[in-house]
Amino acid sequence: MRGAAHVTRAACAVAVVLAAGACGGGGAPAGGPDGIVSSSWGDPQNPLEPANTNEVQGGKVLDMIFRGLKRYDPKTGEAEDMLAERIDTTDSVNFTVAVKSGWTFSNGEPVTAKSFVDAWNYGAHLKNNQRNAYFFGYIEGYDQVHPASGQPTAQTMSGLKVTGERTFTVKLTQKFSTWPETLGYAAFAPLPSSFFSDHDAWLARPVGNGPYAVDSYTRGSQMSLRRWDGYPGDDKARNGGVDLKVYTDSNTAYTDLTAGNLDLVDDVPASQLRNVEADLGGRYINTPAGIIQTLAFPYYDPDWNKPGQEKVRRGLSMAINRQQITDRIFQRTRTPAKDWTSPVLGPDGGFDAALCGDSCAYDPAGARKLIAEGGGIPGGQVKITYNADSGSHKEWVDAVCNSINNALGNDRACVGNPVGTFADYRNQITQSKMSGPFRAGWQMDYPLIQNFLQPLYYTNASSNDGKWSNKDFDRLVDQANAEADPAKAIETFKQAEGVVRDQMAAIPLWYQNGSAGYSERISNVSLNQFSVPVYEEINVG
């Protein structure tokens, strides 16, 4: 077997020397329902555990190998029951969860209530270093397993109790009527007992309960996933499997796609957007994702926290020509923002294209007037801080500044302030060292309006980087969380969003789209709201 592989490799080397084209994994790949999709990938930043993955590269894998109690419909974003038979509550605090029968992990172990409770306790416990531990923060007993300082005093959360083979109860610390809708997030996935008994082996080859199973995993270079034929769900994989290949650069992945060596690239580099029509024709998708970009303000700086300054902030917002920037710089892969949420929520979920109104429309004269009324720009100059190491931030920050300078007729009104690396940038934010507006991006954890407001603008919330605080907003959010009727809850959240607008707590810039290009070999490619390809629906051949 090994010898044969060597011979093939040597033959390939010779073939390449003789300029005889591609030499891949041996033979032409099969099409049809057993065809394999090859897709670009990036090395996940953290170990591949469900509660430890907070970026899209690791998220891709989790989306293929795990199914939780709920799953967000890839098209509508609605949270639908997956493994949950039902989740009942009478008071929005105590929930009873029943798990469907007949589900197993790909190693044959049945998925039970214990699989969930153990996984959540693992995810929450401080000593396990899980980046997403705060997701379990609403569950009673979280403070004991994950205290803000000092050592944990308990091993498990008191709010989680297994009451039967397939039932468990959850007690929250506060009323949270839409809590069940958050359970589609990967952090809430169940885990098999092998995760706990032989952790290293599990990490080397993760085992889950999703439509795919990991066939082989070479860290830093490739993961092969194959369809799991025993998968009991309705969303069975329509292809034979997926090979995720790590690329050093998204440009290289794109080149490989155009050369026919790769089937799917889910991050088309900005520099290639101009060529995408010519290169791929219709095989390019550009759909909204649950990401919004804003400019946040340092409210801890007295210069930026004076009464009446909301006029300055609104003026700055009106001085930005969003349409022009999204057209020219982002080639329409971003859409001008009209509220503080995302179009993926849909009007029923709380998205409102009329919410920001005039405050987000380009109006140079109005901008000049408002800024003058609000006492002018603090220090006479806006410095927009951003990290220069990724995401073409320099281009758009310069464009925003240009737009502000033109609108105000002062070419020193706004300048960009680059920071070398993302880590350093986050550091400066955490230490409250921002001296002016700064780039803020928010990728939703789950498609709920609550997720676009509470973590970002609630007093002392986890991602309230500007330390904005407003009693009315906090009160409305509390009220909305306690509301038993989801439709009413969303209305109250929208009222809270109105406070954000009136105060212009942060300037909404644009909604980010997910983009992907694919080869002629595959069809029915789409991206979900998290800009992750819906792999199980892809047809090959």
Place this chain on the structure above:
Amino acid sequence: MGRYVIRRLLQMIPVFAGATLLIFLMVNVMGDPIAGLCGERECDPATAAQLRKEFGLDKPVWQQYLTYMGNVFTGDFGTAFNGQPVTELMADAFPVTIRLTLVAILFEVVIGIGLGVVTGLRRGRPVDTGVLLVTLVVIAVPTFVTGLLLQLLLGVEWGWIRPSVSSEAPLGELIVPGLVLAAVSLAYVTRLTRTSIAENRRADYVRTAIAKGLPRRRVMTHHLLRNSLIPVVTFIGADIGALMGGAIVTERIFNIHGVGYQLYQGILRQNTQTVVGFVTVLVLVFLLVNLLVDLLYAVLDPRIRYA
């Protein structure tokens, strides 16, 4: 000879210590790496503190450095943020980069010295002028332009090669990337050899050798080339180290998962352990290659003796 080698090896110890300390400090100046680990949000303070403790970042820098060096001597280069031991990353990356460097050096030696000899012997002829012009162009064009251009032409337009290198990176797939990596040095080697040969051709010992009636071929290889190669060998020796660490651009373009790629990622993620580990090994490689070059001098020129 033996004493000389031992002395040189001993000299490496302070260089090694100083280099690692400098790199360690430089990476530390970049700030707290934990902040970048939780995406666009603040790590919750308890998790951040726990992570800092696990990676030893809660201790003063001098203590971190001593612990790190202590571990290095037991063969433990620490753990990257994704939970992979750095030694494992090295075991993956170095063979690939060494293969790439070998391909590049091979091009430099064969094509570079070959062209240098031809042009040196035919100074002022059309061949000489032509090659000089080509090397001028190669030196002037940045590596990423040559790389992307060759990738697009050979990989996409004409389909002669795969535009990206697979993760196993067999030698066959490294030929074009190796050529791109070697291009600039190759041009320098050509020019260096040419000048050296042209100068030595008029030297007394060559005239004597010819006057003795030695065959032209023997004069060329045993007298002229051997004496002319000393500056070229120095250059190529220094280049080995530069190529291994400086392949970042080429490795990104051709999707080669080598040292340059790991270093780039380590720097972006501010992963002290990865960066210091890889650079330390690169420093060692550089020192060893330099020693080797110095020893080669003695082989090329018997007048050079090391006591």
